[in-house]
Amino acid sequence: DVKVTQSSRYLVKRTGEKVFLECVQDMDHENMFWYRQDPGLGLRLIYFSYDVKMKEKGDIPEGYSVSREKKERFSLILESASTNQTSMYLCASSLIRTDYGYTFGSGTRLTVV
Amino acid sequence: AQSVTQPDIHITVSEGASLELRCNYSYGATPYLFWYVQSPGQGLQLLLKYLSGDTLVQGIKGFEAEFKRSQSSFNLRKPSVHWSDAAEYFCAVGLSFGNEKLTFGTGTRLTIIP
Numbered sequence: 622d623v624k625v626t627q628s629s630r631y632l633v634k635r636t637g638e639k640v641f642l643e644c645v646q647d648m649d650h651e652n653m654f655w656y657r658q659d660p661g662l663g664l665r666l667i668y669f670s671y672d673v674k675m676k677e678k679g680d681i682p683e684g685y686s687v688s689r690e691k692k693e694r695f696s697l698i699l700e701s702a703s704t705n706q707t708s709m710y711l712c713a714s715s716l717i718r719t720d721y722g723y724t725f726g727s728g729t730r731l732t733v734v
Numbered sequence: 735a736q737s738v739t740q741p742d743i744h745i746t747v748s749e750g751a752s753l754e755l756r757c758n759y760s761y762g763a764t765p766y767l768f769w770y771v772q773s774p775g776q777g778l779q780l781l782l783k784y785l786s787g788d789t790l791v792q793g794i795k796g797f798e799a800e801f802k803r804s805q806s807s808f809n810l811r812k813p814s815v816h817w818s819d820a821a822e823y824f825c826a827v828g829l830s831f832g833n834e835k836l837t838f839g840t841g842t843r844l845t846i847i848p
Contacts, residue, residue, distance in 0.1 A: 625777075654835070661743070661840070662840065663824070663838055663839060663840035663841050664824070664838045664841075666835065669835060679835075711777055711778070713777075713778075719766055719828035719829060719835075719836060720766055720783075720785050720828075722766075722768050722770075722780050722783055722826070722828075722836070723778075723780075723836060724780075725770075725777035725778040725779070726777050727776055727777045728775070728776065728777050730775075
């Protein structure tokens with residue numbers, strides 16, 4: 622069964638910490654995405670990557686950066702965590718064409734205190 | 735740019751009753767359309783998709799959806815809901831060409847009452 626694996630289900634970090642959220646897919650997908658999900662706001666795209674070392678900003682990139690050194694791994698980095706970054710973070714991957722849709726990971730619930 | 739509207743934030747349905755969740759999209763051409771389900775604390779799972787052809791598509795868990803071009807809609811239906819269907823449901827639209835991102839609706843939360 623194909624999978625997108627997010628390294629942590631729950632994380633608690635302190636304000637100002639540098640936080641790494643890791644995502645690995647085993648489907649040889651070209652595209653990978655990071656979303657945050659907040660009640661009433663749906664899924665908001667933070668960053669996406671369509672190839673190794675390639676990235677594009679999504680709708681809400683401020684306060685985040687990403688890294689894609691290998692095709693299967695896409696990392697989301699919070700350079701200096703703040704309480705307003707407390708959220709559910711979802712990673713997804715897809716083929717280049719959109720007709721297969723996305724495969725999502727189980728999510729990481731991050732709490733910044 | 736394409737957009738997706740799910741007009742119902744929250745719907746409550748009795749177990750065994752029928753269900754219809756609404757989804758409207760705005761896009762110039764025929765898009766690809768998807769429905770995803772998210773159980774509490776989980777990621778999103780693909781329920782079904784419309785790419786072309788037959789406008790009534792069947793998915794997993796007994797769900798179906800109908801693409802109506804004239805109404806720019808892709809509503810999700812189930813004839814008889816089960817308590818396990820309680821979840822959040824997301825409609826998404828994608829371009830039928832190129833390498834473009836899916837656009838998601840804001841979701842509809844479904845509550846099932848006994």
